[in-house]
Amino acid sequence: MRILKLFIPGDFEDARLYMGHLLAFTADRRLRIVELEPLTHALHERYPMWRGLLTLAFARNDWLVTSQFHTLMSNDAFADSLRAGIDHFPADGLEVDAVPNAEELPGFSVEGDVLLDTLFYASRMYIGTEAGFFDFDVDWQSKQVSRSRKRLDARCVSASAEFGAVNASCEEEDLFTGYDEFGWSTATDGSQLRHTANHSLRTAWLRTDLVNYDSLTHSSLLKGRTEKVDATYGGASRTRKLVTELSVERESLDFLLEELSQRKSLESDQIQFVGNSSGAFFVNTFERGFFTIIWLRSEDQAKERVIVTEYPGVTGRVVSVHGSGAGVIVETDFSCHLFSEGSCIPLLDGEALNVRTFPSSKRYRNIMAVTVEDGVYLIAIVDL
Amino acid sequence: MANSATGTAGPDGICFGPNGSGKVYVSMFVHRGGNPRKSQWLASVTPTTEYEVFCRADSQDWRDSAHNYWGVLDAEASSLGTRGERLAKFLRNEVETAAWHGYPVSPASGSAGDTPEDVLVESWISAGSVAVGRKIQRRRI
Numbered sequence: 001m002r003i004l005k006l007f008i009p010g011d012f013e014d015a016r017l018y019m020g021h022l023l024a025f026t027a028d029r030r031l032r033i034v035e036l037e038p039l040t041h042a043l044h045e046r047y048p049m050w051r052g053l054l055t056l057a058f059a060r061n062d063w064l065v066t067s068q069f070h071t072l073m074s075n076d077a078f079a080d081s082l083r084a085g086i087d088h089f090p091a092d093g094l095e096v097d098a099v100p101n102a103e104e105l106p107g108f109s110v111e112g113d114v115l116l117d118t119l120f121y122a123s124r125m126y127i128g129t130e131a132g133f134f135d136f137d138v139d140w141q142s143k144q145v146s147r148s149r150k151r152l153d154a155r156c157v158s159a160s161a162e163f164g165a166v167n168a169s170c171e172e173e174d175l176f177t178g179y180d181e182f183g184w185s186t187a188t189d190g191s192q193l194r195h196t197a198n199h200s201l202r203t204a205w206l207r208t209d210l211v212n213y214d215s216l217t218h219s220s221l222l223k224g225r226t227e228k229v230d231a232t233y234g235g236a237s238r239t240r241k242l243v244t245e246l247s248v249e250r251e252s253l254d255f256l257l258e259e260l261s262q263r264k265s266l267e268s269d270q271i272q273f274v275g276n277s278s279g280a281f282f283v284n285t286f287e288r289g290f291f292t293i294i295w296l297r298s299e300d301q302a303k304e305r306v307i308v309t310e311y312p313g314v315t316g317r318v319v320s321v322h323g324s325g326a327g328v329i330v331e332t333d334f335s336c337h338l339f340s341e342g343s344c345i346p347l348l349d350g351e352a353l354n355v356r357t358f359p360s361s362k363r364y365r366n367i368m369a370v371t372v373e374d375g376v377y378l379i380a381i382v383d384l
Numbered sequence: 385m386a387n388s389a390t391g392t393a394g395p396d397g398i399c400f401g402p403n404g405s406g407k408v409y410v411s412m413f414v415h416r417g418g419n420p421r422k423s424q425w426l427a428s429v430t431p432t433t434e435y436e437v438f439c440r441a442d443s444q445d446w447r448d449s450a451h452n453y454w455g456v457l458d459a460e461a462s463s464l465g466t467r468g469e470r471l472a473k474f475l476r477n478e479v480e481t482a483a484w485h486g487y488p489v490s491p492a493s494g495s496a497g498d499t500p501e502d503v504l505v506e507s508w509i510s511a512g513s514v515a516v517g518r519k520i521q522r523r524r525i
Contacts, residue, residue: 013518114502114521130502130521155502157523171523172496201494201523215494272467286467317468319492319524333468333525351460353518373515 001326001340001383002086003347004057005093006043008034009375013115014354017364017378019123019140020059023105024376025115031105033143042100053085054094057380062363064382073384083384093377107145110134121161122182126168128156133168133176133193151193152176158202160210163226163243167203167210168193175200175212179244184231196246197222204276210246211253217271223249256281256293259306264288273318282321282328290314290330313337313344322357325365326381331355336370338381347379348372391431399483400435405442409435410483423487424466429457437464437472438486444513446504451476454500455486456508459515461525464488470516470525471500491523499523 008022010032015024022034036059044051056063063069073079112129119126125136133156137147154173159166164185166178176193180186199214208224224243231240253274261268266288273284281293289310296305316332323329327340329347336348336355347368354371358364370377391398397412411431414422425434441447441455448454453474457463461470465488474486491499502521509517519525 113506115518116522171494199494213494216490216492218494333463333470351516351519353516354522 001338001343001345001381002089003338003345004053004086004089004380004382005348006054006058006378006380007093007095007375008099008378009095009097011374012371012376014118014356015369015371015376016118016120016356017358017361017367017369018120020363021140022369022376022378023120024371025118029110029115031108033103033105034099035101038101039096039099042098043094043096047094050085050089050094053082053089057382058367058378060363061366061380061382064366064384079384086382086384093379103143105138105143105145107148108136109148111150116156117158119159119161119166121166124181126159126161126166128159128168130155132156133159133170135166151178158200160203160205162205163208163224163241165224165243165246166193167196167200169200169202169212171201172199174198175203177246180242182231184240185227185229185242185244197248205278206276207278208241208243209249210243211276213274217257217274219253219274219276220248221250221253222246253281256295256306257283260291260293260308263308264291264310273321275318275321277321277323277328282318282330284314284318284330286317290318292328311339311344313339319352320355322355322368323359324357324368324381325359326383329355329357329368336368336379348377391435397485398431400431401483403439403442407438407442408481408483409438410485411435412485412487415485415487423469423489425488426463426466429464433457434472434486438474438484441472441474446500446508448501448504453484453486454504456514459513461514461516461520465490471498471520473498473500491520491525494523 011027012024024032040054040059043054110127112131114130117128127134132150133152134150136145138145154170156168156170158169164180166181168176175197177196178193197212200212202213204211208226210222211219213219225245226241227244228239228241270285270288272286275282283291292309294307298304318332320331327338330337334351338345338347352370356369366381368379391400397410399410401408411434437455441453446454455472464472469488469490471489472486473489474484489498505517505520508514
Protein backbone atom coordinates (compact mmCIF):
# COMPACT_ATOMS: atom_id res chain seq x y z
CA MET A 1 0.00 0.00 0.00
CA ARG A 2 1.49 3.34 -1.05
CA ILE A 3 0.62 6.87 -0.02
CA LEU A 4 0.73 9.64 -2.62
CA LYS A 5 0.23 13.29 -1.68
CA LEU A 6 -0.68 16.41 -3.58
CA PHE A 7 -0.42 19.74 -1.80
CA ILE A 8 -2.48 22.74 -2.85
CA PRO A 9 -1.34 25.84 -1.00
CA GLY A 10 -3.88 28.39 0.18
CA ASP A 11 -5.65 29.87 3.16
CA PHE A 12 -8.37 27.27 3.56
CA GLU A 13 -10.61 26.27 6.44
CA ASP A 14 -12.03 23.04 5.06
CA ALA A 15 -11.97 21.01 1.87
CA ARG A 16 -13.98 18.17 0.39
CA LEU A 17 -14.02 16.09 -2.76
CA TYR A 18 -17.38 15.99 -4.48
CA MET A 19 -18.56 15.09 -7.98
CA GLY A 20 -15.22 15.64 -9.68
CA HIS A 21 -14.39 18.78 -7.75
CA LEU A 22 -12.16 19.76 -4.90
CA LEU A 23 -14.33 22.17 -2.93
CA ALA A 24 -12.21 24.34 -0.68
CA PHE A 25 -13.68 26.82 1.78
CA THR A 26 -11.41 29.84 2.01
CA ALA A 27 -10.71 31.86 5.11
CA ASP A 28 -12.60 34.80 3.59
CA ARG A 29 -15.81 32.75 3.26
CA ARG A 30 -15.68 31.84 -0.39
CA LEU A 31 -16.04 28.39 -1.87
CA ARG A 32 -13.31 27.63 -4.37
CA ILE A 33 -13.97 24.91 -6.94
CA VAL A 34 -11.06 23.03 -8.47
CA GLU A 35 -11.81 20.52 -11.22
CA LEU A 36 -9.72 17.47 -10.41
CA GLU A 37 -9.22 15.95 -13.85
CA PRO A 38 -8.06 19.21 -15.50
CA LEU A 39 -5.78 19.65 -12.49
CA THR A 40 -4.13 16.25 -12.88
CA HIS A 41 -3.93 16.68 -16.65
CA ALA A 42 -2.07 19.94 -16.15
CA LEU A 43 0.27 18.22 -13.72
CA HIS A 44 0.94 15.51 -16.30
CA GLU A 45 2.36 18.20 -18.57
CA ARG A 46 4.66 19.39 -15.87
CA TYR A 47 5.58 15.94 -14.53
CA PRO A 48 5.54 13.61 -17.56
CA MET A 49 7.09 10.75 -15.59
CA TRP A 50 3.85 10.52 -13.62
CA ARG A 51 1.57 10.96 -16.62
CA GLY A 52 -1.58 8.97 -15.97
CA LEU A 53 -0.62 8.09 -12.41
CA LEU A 54 -1.77 11.43 -11.04
CA THR A 55 -5.21 11.04 -12.56
CA LEU A 56 -5.43 7.47 -11.31
CA ALA A 57 -4.41 8.48 -7.82
CA PHE A 58 -6.21 11.77 -7.28
CA ALA A 59 -9.03 12.15 -9.80
CA ARG A 60 -10.17 8.63 -10.68
CA ASN A 61 -8.97 6.48 -7.82
CA ASP A 62 -12.00 4.25 -8.46
CA TRP A 63 -10.42 3.07 -11.73
CA LEU A 64 -7.77 1.24 -9.67
CA VAL A 65 -10.30 -1.34 -8.55
CA THR A 66 -11.92 -2.06 -11.91
CA SER A 67 -11.54 -5.37 -13.71
CA GLN A 68 -10.19 -3.47 -16.73
CA PHE A 69 -7.36 -2.08 -14.62
CA HIS A 70 -6.63 -5.46 -13.07
CA THR A 71 -6.45 -6.93 -16.55
CA LEU A 72 -3.88 -4.31 -17.53
CA MET A 73 -1.93 -4.97 -14.32
CA SER A 74 -1.59 -8.63 -15.30
CA ASN A 75 0.84 -7.37 -17.93
CA ASP A 76 4.22 -7.26 -16.14
CA ALA A 77 5.60 -4.44 -18.27
CA PHE A 78 2.59 -2.25 -17.48
CA ALA A 79 2.61 -3.15 -13.79
CA ASP A 80 6.36 -2.60 -13.43
CA SER A 81 6.15 0.76 -15.15
CA LEU A 82 3.33 1.95 -12.92
CA ARG A 83 5.02 0.72 -9.75
CA ALA A 84 8.27 2.42 -10.77
CA GLY A 85 6.40 5.67 -11.13
CA ILE A 86 4.96 5.25 -7.65
CA ASP A 87 8.38 4.35 -6.23
CA HIS A 88 9.81 7.58 -7.56
CA PHE A 89 6.94 9.73 -6.32
CA PRO A 90 8.27 12.18 -3.71
CA ALA A 91 7.51 11.06 -0.17
CA ASP A 92 6.46 14.60 0.78
CA GLY A 93 4.20 14.76 -2.27
CA LEU A 94 3.93 17.21 -5.13
CA GLU A 95 3.02 20.83 -4.62
CA VAL A 96 0.62 22.44 -7.04
CA ASP A 97 1.86 25.92 -7.84
CA ALA A 98 -0.88 26.85 -10.29
CA VAL A 99 -4.42 25.54 -10.23
CA PRO A 100 -6.03 25.57 -13.69
CA ASN A 101 -9.67 26.56 -14.11
CA ALA A 102 -10.26 27.30 -10.44
CA GLU A 103 -13.58 29.02 -9.91
CA GLU A 104 -15.65 30.27 -7.07
CA LEU A 105 -19.22 29.23 -6.44
CA PRO A 106 -21.25 32.32 -7.34
CA GLY A 107 -23.99 33.29 -4.95
CA PHE A 108 -22.42 31.45 -2.05
CA SER A 109 -22.61 33.40 1.16
CA VAL A 110 -23.09 32.10 4.65
CA GLU A 111 -23.98 33.99 7.79
CA GLY A 112 -21.41 33.90 10.54
CA ASP A 113 -17.72 34.41 11.11
CA VAL A 114 -16.75 30.93 12.21
CA LEU A 115 -17.02 28.00 9.81
CA LEU A 116 -17.54 25.06 12.14
CA ASP A 117 -18.55 22.16 9.93
CA THR A 118 -19.45 21.32 6.33
CA LEU A 119 -21.33 18.36 4.94
CA PHE A 120 -22.36 17.27 1.46
CA TYR A 121 -25.29 14.93 1.07
CA ALA A 122 -27.35 14.19 -2.03
CA SER A 123 -26.12 17.34 -3.81
CA ARG A 124 -27.06 19.51 -0.86
CA MET A 125 -24.41 21.35 1.07
CA TYR A 126 -24.92 21.82 4.81
CA ILE A 127 -22.88 24.30 6.81
CA GLY A 128 -22.63 24.93 10.53
CA THR A 129 -21.39 28.25 11.83
CA GLU A 130 -21.57 30.09 15.11
CA ALA A 131 -24.67 31.82 13.71
CA GLY A 132 -26.63 28.71 12.83
CA PHE A 133 -27.14 25.72 10.58
CA PHE A 134 -27.62 26.33 6.85
CA ASP A 135 -28.22 24.37 3.70
CA PHE A 136 -27.55 25.14 0.05
CA ASP A 137 -29.02 23.35 -2.94
CA VAL A 138 -26.37 23.52 -5.63
CA ASP A 139 -26.35 22.50 -9.26
CA TRP A 140 -22.77 21.29 -9.40
CA GLN A 141 -22.78 21.05 -13.19
CA SER A 142 -23.71 24.67 -13.80
CA LYS A 143 -22.16 25.67 -10.48
CA GLN A 144 -25.13 27.66 -9.26
CA VAL A 145 -26.76 27.90 -5.85
CA SER A 146 -30.45 27.37 -6.52
CA ARG A 147 -31.63 27.80 -2.94
CA SER A 148 -30.18 28.51 0.48
CA ARG A 149 -31.89 28.33 3.85
CA LYS A 150 -31.14 28.94 7.47
CA ARG A 151 -32.35 25.88 9.30
CA LEU A 152 -31.38 26.70 12.89
CA ASP A 153 -30.25 29.76 14.83
CA ALA A 154 -28.13 27.79 17.28
CA ARG A 155 -24.35 27.51 17.02
CA CYS A 156 -23.89 24.30 15.06
CA VAL A 157 -20.56 22.63 15.70
CA SER A 158 -21.08 19.42 13.75
CA ALA A 159 -23.45 17.70 11.32
CA SER A 160 -24.03 14.21 9.96
CA ALA A 161 -26.38 12.81 7.33
CA GLU A 162 -27.57 9.46 6.04
CA PHE A 163 -30.84 7.68 5.27
CA GLY A 164 -32.46 10.91 4.12
CA ALA A 165 -31.92 12.53 7.52
CA VAL A 166 -29.54 15.24 8.68
CA ASN A 167 -28.41 15.84 12.26
CA ALA A 168 -27.18 19.15 13.59
CA SER A 169 -25.19 19.09 16.84
CA CYS A 170 -25.51 22.35 18.70
CA GLU A 171 -23.71 21.64 22.00
CA GLU A 172 -25.75 22.91 24.97
CA GLU A 173 -28.45 23.96 22.53
CA ASP A 174 -29.05 20.29 21.76
CA LEU A 175 -29.33 17.94 18.80
CA PHE A 176 -31.78 18.52 15.96
CA THR A 177 -32.73 16.26 13.06
CA GLY A 178 -34.36 16.84 9.71
CA TYR A 179 -36.10 13.73 8.36
CA ASP A 180 -36.88 12.95 4.75
CA GLU A 181 -34.82 15.95 3.74
CA PHE A 182 -35.37 15.40 0.04
CA GLY A 183 -39.02 14.44 0.02
CA TRP A 184 -38.31 10.85 -0.99
CA SER A 185 -41.21 9.65 1.15
CA THR A 186 -43.62 12.50 1.57
CA ALA A 187 -42.88 14.88 -1.30
CA THR A 188 -41.89 17.58 1.14
CA ASP A 189 -38.45 18.99 1.65
CA GLY A 190 -38.40 18.52 5.41
CA SER A 191 -37.61 22.12 6.16
CA GLN A 192 -38.44 21.76 9.85
CA LEU A 193 -35.75 20.31 12.09
CA ARG A 194 -36.97 18.47 15.18
CA HIS A 195 -35.42 18.28 18.60
CA THR A 196 -33.78 14.88 19.02
CA ALA A 197 -31.69 14.92 22.19
CA ASN A 198 -30.10 17.17 24.75
CA HIS A 199 -26.51 18.32 24.43
CA SER A 200 -24.58 17.16 21.41
CA LEU A 201 -21.00 17.68 20.29
CA ARG A 202 -21.15 15.29 17.34
CA THR A 203 -23.10 12.33 16.04
CA ALA A 204 -22.24 9.25 14.00
CA TRP A 205 -24.46 6.62 12.44
CA LEU A 206 -24.30 3.07 13.75
CA ARG A 207 -26.04 1.34 10.88
CA THR A 208 -29.50 2.96 10.96
CA ASP A 209 -29.16 4.15 14.56
CA LEU A 210 -27.41 7.28 15.73
CA VAL A 211 -24.75 7.66 18.40
CA ASN A 212 -24.87 11.08 20.06
CA TYR A 213 -21.70 12.24 21.80
CA ASP A 214 -22.09 14.87 24.48
CA SER A 215 -18.40 14.75 25.38
CA LEU A 216 -15.23 13.19 24.03
CA THR A 217 -16.05 9.89 25.69
CA HIS A 218 -19.73 9.78 26.66
CA SER A 219 -22.46 8.85 24.23
CA SER A 220 -26.04 7.68 24.01
CA LEU A 221 -27.79 5.56 21.37
CA LEU A 222 -30.80 6.76 19.43
CA LYS A 223 -32.78 4.06 17.72
CA GLY A 224 -33.69 4.83 14.12
CA ARG A 225 -37.12 3.85 12.85
CA THR A 226 -36.79 3.07 9.17
CA GLU A 227 -38.97 2.69 6.14
CA LYS A 228 -38.17 1.74 2.57
CA VAL A 229 -39.39 3.97 -0.22
CA ASP A 230 -39.05 4.05 -3.98
CA ALA A 231 -37.51 7.42 -4.64
CA THR A 232 -36.40 9.24 -7.74
CA TYR A 233 -33.29 11.29 -7.41
CA GLY A 234 -31.12 12.74 -10.16
CA GLY A 235 -33.30 11.08 -12.77
CA ALA A 236 -32.78 7.58 -11.35
CA SER A 237 -35.32 5.61 -9.38
CA ARG A 238 -34.18 3.33 -6.60
CA THR A 239 -35.35 1.90 -3.32
CA ARG A 240 -34.03 3.87 -0.39
CA LYS A 241 -34.03 3.26 3.31
CA LEU A 242 -35.14 6.30 5.26
CA VAL A 243 -34.80 6.99 8.96
CA THR A 244 -38.09 8.60 9.92
CA GLU A 245 -37.64 8.92 13.67
CA LEU A 246 -34.89 8.75 16.26
CA SER A 247 -35.68 7.89 19.86
CA VAL A 248 -33.54 7.06 22.85
CA GLU A 249 -32.66 3.37 23.11
CA ARG A 250 -29.72 3.57 25.51
CA GLU A 251 -29.20 6.65 27.66
CA SER A 252 -25.55 5.76 27.90
CA LEU A 253 -23.13 3.54 26.04
CA ASP A 254 -20.72 3.61 28.96
CA PHE A 255 -21.30 -0.12 29.42
CA LEU A 256 -19.12 -0.68 26.35
CA LEU A 257 -16.30 1.21 28.00
CA GLU A 258 -16.86 -0.65 31.25
CA GLU A 259 -16.55 -3.91 29.35
CA LEU A 260 -13.32 -2.69 27.80
CA SER A 261 -12.03 -1.55 31.18
CA GLN A 262 -12.78 -4.92 32.73
CA ARG A 263 -11.19 -6.94 29.98
CA LYS A 264 -8.08 -4.81 29.74
CA SER A 265 -7.84 -3.82 33.43
CA LEU A 266 -8.17 -0.15 32.58
CA GLU A 267 -9.13 2.65 34.90
CA SER A 268 -12.16 4.48 33.50
CA ASP A 269 -10.29 7.79 33.54
CA GLN A 270 -7.85 6.27 31.05
CA ILE A 271 -10.42 6.69 28.27
CA GLN A 272 -9.42 9.66 26.13
CA PHE A 273 -11.63 9.42 23.03
CA VAL A 274 -14.57 7.41 21.74
CA GLY A 275 -15.89 7.46 18.19
CA ASN A 276 -17.68 5.08 15.90
CA SER A 277 -18.18 4.03 12.32
CA SER A 278 -21.25 2.24 11.04
CA GLY A 279 -20.07 -1.06 12.50
CA ALA A 280 -17.52 -0.45 15.25
CA PHE A 281 -16.49 1.81 18.10
CA PHE A 282 -12.99 3.22 18.39
CA VAL A 283 -11.55 3.94 21.81
CA ASN A 284 -8.26 5.63 22.59
CA THR A 285 -6.72 5.72 26.04
CA PHE A 286 -4.19 8.11 27.49
CA GLU A 287 -1.55 5.49 28.17
CA ARG A 288 -2.96 2.05 27.46
CA GLY A 289 -3.42 1.96 23.70
CA PHE A 290 -6.09 2.10 21.04
CA PHE A 291 -8.99 -0.36 20.79
CA THR A 292 -11.91 -1.24 18.60
CA ILE A 293 -15.14 -2.53 20.05
CA ILE A 294 -17.61 -4.44 17.92
CA TRP A 295 -20.95 -4.60 19.63
CA LEU A 296 -23.07 -7.53 18.45
CA ARG A 297 -26.53 -6.39 19.41
CA SER A 298 -29.56 -8.48 20.13
CA GLU A 299 -33.19 -7.91 21.05
CA ASP A 300 -32.31 -9.83 24.18
CA GLN A 301 -29.59 -7.80 25.89
CA ALA A 302 -28.38 -10.92 27.72
CA LYS A 303 -27.37 -12.37 24.37
CA GLU A 304 -25.36 -9.37 23.27
CA ARG A 305 -21.64 -9.80 22.71
CA VAL A 306 -18.74 -7.40 22.64
CA ILE A 307 -15.52 -8.04 20.72
CA VAL A 308 -12.51 -5.99 21.77
CA THR A 309 -9.37 -5.71 19.66
CA GLU A 310 -6.24 -3.81 20.59
CA TYR A 311 -4.22 -1.91 17.98
CA PRO A 312 -0.67 -0.75 18.56
CA GLY A 313 0.84 2.35 17.07
CA VAL A 314 -1.41 5.23 18.11
CA THR A 315 0.49 7.72 20.17
CA GLY A 316 -0.96 10.98 21.36
CA ARG A 317 -4.44 12.29 21.80
CA VAL A 318 -6.97 11.17 19.22
CA VAL A 319 -9.02 14.01 17.74
CA SER A 320 -11.13 12.09 15.24
CA VAL A 321 -11.54 8.71 13.57
CA HIS A 322 -12.78 8.29 9.99
CA GLY A 323 -13.74 5.41 7.78
CA SER A 324 -12.23 5.05 4.32
CA GLY A 325 -12.10 2.41 1.63
CA ALA A 326 -8.58 1.50 2.70
CA GLY A 327 -9.14 1.24 6.44
CA VAL A 328 -9.59 3.46 9.46
CA ILE A 329 -7.99 6.91 9.49
CA VAL A 330 -7.00 8.06 12.96
CA GLU A 331 -6.25 11.75 13.48
CA THR A 332 -4.27 12.73 16.52
CA ASP A 333 -3.26 16.22 17.62
CA PHE A 334 -0.16 16.16 15.44
CA SER A 335 -0.48 13.33 12.91
CA CYS A 336 -2.74 11.12 10.80
CA HIS A 337 -2.40 7.35 10.41
CA LEU A 338 -4.15 4.66 8.44
CA PHE A 339 -4.99 1.38 10.15
CA SER A 340 -5.31 -1.32 7.57
CA GLU A 341 -5.03 -5.10 7.86
CA GLY A 342 -3.13 -4.90 11.12
CA SER A 343 -0.69 -2.24 9.93
CA CYS A 344 -0.39 1.35 11.08
CA ILE A 345 0.69 3.50 8.13
CA PRO A 346 1.68 7.15 8.65
CA LEU A 347 -0.22 9.51 6.37
CA LEU A 348 0.68 12.96 7.63
CA ASP A 349 3.18 14.24 10.14
CA GLY A 350 1.71 17.52 11.29
CA GLU A 351 -1.40 19.15 12.65
CA ALA A 352 -4.59 19.02 10.60
CA LEU A 353 -7.28 21.68 10.84
CA ASN A 354 -9.74 19.20 9.33
CA VAL A 355 -9.67 15.66 8.01
CA ARG A 356 -12.24 14.54 5.46
CA THR A 357 -12.74 11.05 4.07
CA PHE A 358 -15.35 9.83 1.62
CA PRO A 359 -16.13 6.20 2.37
CA SER A 360 -19.53 6.31 0.65
CA SER A 361 -18.18 7.92 -2.49
CA LYS A 362 -17.54 5.98 -5.68
CA ARG A 363 -14.47 7.92 -6.77
CA TYR A 364 -12.93 9.01 -3.52
CA ARG A 365 -13.17 6.06 -1.16
CA ASN A 366 -9.36 5.86 -1.02
CA ILE A 367 -8.58 9.57 -0.95
CA MET A 368 -8.66 12.00 1.92
CA ALA A 369 -8.57 15.78 1.99
CA VAL A 370 -6.63 17.20 4.91
CA THR A 371 -6.74 20.94 5.49
CA VAL A 372 -3.66 22.30 7.21
CA GLU A 373 -2.62 25.81 8.15
CA ASP A 374 -1.18 26.67 4.73
CA GLY A 375 -3.15 24.53 2.31
CA VAL A 376 -4.84 21.25 1.53
CA TYR A 377 -3.30 17.84 1.13
CA LEU A 378 -4.99 15.31 -1.10
CA ILE A 379 -3.73 11.98 0.15
CA ALA A 380 -4.33 8.98 -2.10
CA ILE A 381 -3.99 5.45 -0.82
CA VAL A 382 -2.90 3.23 -3.68
CA ASP A 383 -2.76 -0.53 -3.34
CA LEU A 384 -1.27 -2.23 -6.40
CA MET B 385 5.37 40.43 30.32
CA ALA B 386 6.01 39.08 33.81
CA ASN B 387 7.87 41.50 36.05
CA SER B 388 8.66 38.93 38.69
CA ALA B 389 9.90 35.62 37.37
CA THR B 390 10.76 34.22 40.78
CA GLY B 391 7.96 32.88 42.90
CA THR B 392 7.68 32.38 46.61
CA ALA B 393 6.09 29.36 48.22
CA GLY B 394 2.78 29.91 49.95
CA PRO B 395 0.25 27.56 51.55
CA ASP B 396 -1.63 26.95 48.28
CA GLY B 397 1.13 27.26 45.74
CA ILE B 398 3.93 29.35 44.33
CA CYS B 399 3.09 33.04 44.40
CA PHE B 400 4.16 35.50 41.70
CA GLY B 401 3.75 39.19 41.11
CA PRO B 402 2.31 41.66 41.20
CA ASN B 403 2.71 41.96 37.44
CA GLY B 404 2.54 45.09 35.32
CA SER B 405 -1.18 45.48 35.87
CA GLY B 406 -0.89 44.80 39.59
CA LYS B 407 -2.21 41.24 39.56
CA VAL B 408 -0.86 38.56 41.88
CA TYR B 409 -0.76 34.98 40.66
CA VAL B 410 -0.56 31.61 42.41
CA SER B 411 0.59 28.45 40.70
CA MET B 412 -1.63 26.10 42.68
CA PHE B 413 -0.27 22.89 44.16
CA VAL B 414 -3.60 21.16 43.42
CA HIS B 415 -2.86 21.50 39.71
CA ARG B 416 0.66 20.19 40.17
CA GLY B 417 0.14 16.77 41.68
CA GLY B 418 -1.80 17.85 44.74
CA ASN B 419 -5.16 16.64 43.47
CA PRO B 420 -5.19 14.14 40.60
CA ARG B 421 -8.90 14.79 40.03
CA LYS B 422 -8.03 18.27 38.80
CA SER B 423 -6.28 19.01 35.53
CA GLN B 424 -2.52 19.05 35.88
CA TRP B 425 0.16 21.23 34.35
CA LEU B 426 2.93 19.40 32.54
CA ALA B 427 6.15 19.27 34.56
CA SER B 428 7.90 20.94 31.62
CA VAL B 429 5.57 23.92 32.04
CA THR B 430 7.17 25.34 35.15
CA PRO B 431 5.30 27.58 37.58
CA THR B 432 7.25 30.48 36.13
CA THR B 433 6.09 29.59 32.60
CA GLU B 434 2.54 29.21 33.90
CA TYR B 435 2.80 32.72 35.33
CA GLU B 436 4.15 34.00 32.02
CA VAL B 437 1.18 32.47 30.18
CA PHE B 438 -1.10 34.30 32.61
CA CYS B 439 0.76 37.58 32.26
CA ARG B 440 0.56 37.40 28.48
CA ALA B 441 -3.18 36.76 28.67
CA ASP B 442 -3.47 39.72 31.03
CA SER B 443 -1.35 42.11 28.99
CA GLN B 444 -3.15 41.13 25.75
CA ASP B 445 -6.51 41.36 27.52
CA TRP B 446 -7.47 37.83 26.45
CA ARG B 447 -10.59 37.98 28.58
CA ASP B 448 -14.05 36.60 27.95
CA SER B 449 -17.37 38.25 28.77
CA ALA B 450 -17.36 36.55 32.19
CA HIS B 451 -13.91 38.07 32.86
CA ASN B 452 -11.99 34.80 32.80
CA TYR B 453 -8.61 35.01 31.10
CA TRP B 454 -7.45 32.43 28.55
CA GLY B 455 -3.92 31.66 27.47
CA VAL B 456 -1.71 29.57 25.23
CA LEU B 457 1.94 28.67 25.52
CA ASP B 458 2.79 29.69 21.96
CA ALA B 459 1.27 30.17 18.52
CA GLU B 460 1.08 26.41 18.00
CA ALA B 461 -0.81 26.07 21.27
CA SER B 462 1.72 23.52 22.48
CA SER B 463 0.63 21.20 25.23
CA LEU B 464 0.20 22.63 28.69
CA GLY B 465 -1.48 19.78 30.52
CA THR B 466 -0.69 16.17 31.29
CA ARG B 467 -3.72 15.05 29.29
CA GLY B 468 -2.86 16.96 26.19
CA GLU B 469 -4.66 20.16 27.16
CA ARG B 470 -3.42 23.04 25.01
CA LEU B 471 -5.22 26.01 26.53
CA ALA B 472 -5.13 27.56 29.96
CA LYS B 473 -8.05 29.10 31.76
CA PHE B 474 -7.53 31.67 34.49
CA LEU B 475 -10.65 31.94 36.57
CA ARG B 476 -12.31 35.26 37.09
CA ASN B 477 -11.51 36.85 40.42
CA GLU B 478 -14.43 38.16 42.44
CA VAL B 479 -12.07 40.25 44.54
CA GLU B 480 -9.86 42.57 42.54
CA THR B 481 -6.86 42.17 44.84
CA ALA B 482 -7.07 38.40 45.32
CA ALA B 483 -4.51 36.14 43.71
CA TRP B 484 -5.34 34.69 40.30
CA HIS B 485 -4.90 31.06 39.39
CA GLY B 486 -5.40 28.86 36.36
CA TYR B 487 -5.25 25.38 34.94
CA PRO B 488 -5.02 23.54 31.60
CA VAL B 489 -8.28 22.92 29.72
CA SER B 490 -9.43 21.14 26.60
CA PRO B 491 -12.42 22.49 24.60
CA ALA B 492 -12.81 18.98 23.15
CA SER B 493 -14.01 17.83 26.55
CA GLY B 494 -17.46 19.09 25.65
CA SER B 495 -17.71 21.30 28.70
CA ALA B 496 -18.70 24.85 27.84
CA GLY B 497 -16.60 26.06 30.73
CA ASP B 498 -13.48 24.70 29.06
CA THR B 499 -13.93 26.69 25.87
CA PRO B 500 -13.09 30.32 25.19
CA GLU B 501 -15.74 32.37 23.42
CA ASP B 502 -15.64 32.57 19.62
CA VAL B 503 -15.02 36.30 19.65
CA LEU B 504 -11.89 35.89 21.76
CA VAL B 505 -10.54 33.13 19.53
CA GLU B 506 -11.33 35.29 16.49
CA SER B 507 -9.12 37.98 17.97
CA TRP B 508 -6.34 35.39 18.36
CA ILE B 509 -6.76 34.36 14.73
CA SER B 510 -6.79 37.94 13.46
CA ALA B 511 -3.68 38.83 15.42
CA GLY B 512 -1.89 35.62 14.44
CA SER B 513 -1.55 34.72 18.10
CA VAL B 514 -2.76 31.15 17.55
CA ALA B 515 -2.43 29.09 14.38
CA VAL B 516 -5.12 26.61 15.32
CA GLY B 517 -7.92 28.97 16.29
CA ARG B 518 -10.51 27.19 14.15
CA LYS B 519 -9.66 23.89 15.83
CA ILE B 520 -10.40 25.50 19.16
CA GLN B 521 -13.74 26.81 17.91
CA ARG B 522 -14.57 23.42 16.46
CA ARG B 523 -13.84 21.74 19.82
CA ARG B 524 -11.06 19.72 18.25
CA ILE B 525 -8.31 20.65 20.72
